[in-house]
Structures are given as structure tokens and as C-alpha cells.
Amino acid sequence: MKYLKKLRNSGLRPTKQRLQICEVLFDTEKTFHFTINDLVKKINKQSNNKISLATVYNTVHAFEKKGYLKQIPINSSQTYFDTNISDHHHFYDLKEEKLIDLDNSDIGPINILKKISGKKIKSVEVLVKLED
Amino acid sequence: MKYLKKLRNSGLRPTKQRLQICEVLFDTEKTFHFTINDLVKKINKQSNNKISLATVYNTVHAFEKKGYLKQIPINSSQTYFDTNISDHHHFYDLKEEKLIDLDNSDIGPINILKKISGKKIKSVEVLVKLED
DNA sequence: TTGTACTTTATAATGATTCTAAAAAGGAGT
């Protein structure tokens, strides 16, 4: 099992639900963006074992907390997640309601000149909205 | 009435609810960030006329569509709006759950090198998450 | 003033997400 160690190292018990979700999320050529609903569909397509919705939510949040997923800041009725955990940014196609990766190299370096005392920067995320 | 013309020019009838909401939103020294709940509280503090929740939602969305408000892309349980409609960016203090403006001058120019054919850029927004 | 389109409102509906609490499963130690 490919993801046993990953889960154990994270202090997450490698249950069959988590292993299956790992396969759907991480056994792919390319990274991708998804909502919880997208993920449930993928799970059901991949195998006949249903995983309860609560478990899908729990697992996604557990993976996010461990840094295996990123949440994308966007105003949508559903929360978007990203299996691409590298520093990068996004186009958001308003018409298609689709996210597109923007590599760091697609944007010049970003320099935050303002400082807030007692706080440090955790992340810098750029969202570029696209219209026709 | 200070906002009659503004509303008429927008094709929005200047009802007393809209005028009151204009006062709360735009009769201020500084711009600010708010959720619908914040706004309802401000309205109730300012006068005894209650405005129905549906009207607050309708009005905020009408003003956003007209460009008098901006929605801030952030993952929160409530949608944040901004009376500062200039091009600018945000710190988000994760601990305090507060937004702080980042002027364009606080960030160097942002150059989006990647192009998507048939699409044009509508907005570029940077969200900087802060932790302790 | 009258007609009509727009607006407000109370209320219900929606839908994503979280909560609950009981059953199931993982795993360390024996």
C-alpha cells in the first residue's frame, strides 16, 4: 500500500476510506482542483464502496491540516481544494466557473512592503478573475 | 438627499431602505470591510427602522453589481464585502479573522505573464494570510 | 390619478457544512 506510510507518518490511521481517498486524490498524473461534491463523484466512479459524506469532509480537512491539500480562497457556494500544494496562484474563469493554475513563474515576484507587527506572513495568494 | 442622484443614475429607485443603507455604507470617513450580519447590526444601531434581511441582501448585491461594493475572495462562513472599491489587496489575520487593506503601493506591480486566449483579466486580487 | 414595473417583506426553502452519538475498526500490549 502506497499511502500507508504517508498516513502513519502523519498520525492518521490508514483506514480503507482514507487509503481510497488518497488514491483518488494523489494517484494522478496531474494535480487538480475539486469541491467535496466533485470528490464524492470521483470516489463513486472509481469503486463501488461508498464513503459517507461526513468521512469525506473529515478526511479532506484532515489532509488539509497536514498540508496535503490546499484550500483556494474564492467566493463560491462550495469550497474549492487543490492537490497542488506548491506555492502557486489561480485564474478563475467567471463564465466557466473553473480554476486554472498560475505558476509562480507566471507572475513576477510579489513583495509585500507593509508589515503588521507581531504577525508573520503565512501565505500569499493571487486570484486573477477572467471574463470574456 | 445625498444619495438620490447616485441611485437614480444607477437605475435603482431611491427607496428609504436603500438611502439608509447608503448612509451606513458610504457616509464614513474611512472605508471598511463587512459581512451582511455586520451591516444589519450597523443599520439597527443607526436607527430604529428595521430593514428586512432579504432587502439587505438584495441591496448589497445590487450595489455590488453597480460597482459600489466589492466582494472579497476569502473562505469564510460569511461573505465579506468592501466599501473600498479601489484596486487594492488584503491581509487576512487568521487569528482575529479580520481583514486589513493593502494598498497597491504596498505591493510591487503584479505582472500576469500567462495569457488565456479569448479571456481578459477582470481583476487581480492578492490575499496575504497572517499568523502569529 | 392611474397603471405598471420595481421593491420590500415575512416566511419558506435550499444547500453546503458541521454536529451527534452509536457502531466499527485500528493498533499496542499481552
Added chain:
DNA sequence: ACTCCTTTTTAGAATCATTATAAAGTACAA
């Protein structure tokens, strides 16, 4: 394998921000 304890899963209920409904009220052009 058995025990014991903790973690996890699960169905279903609850939450809650937001949107829809449709009836009553209002703005305003003619």
C-alpha cells in the same frame, strides 16, 4: 488471538448563510 482503549466511520439531524416565493407596498412616468 484476545483485551482494551482510542480513533474513525456513519446515518441522520442540526446549523446557518443565502436565496426563492409571492403577496403587499411604493416610485414614478404618463
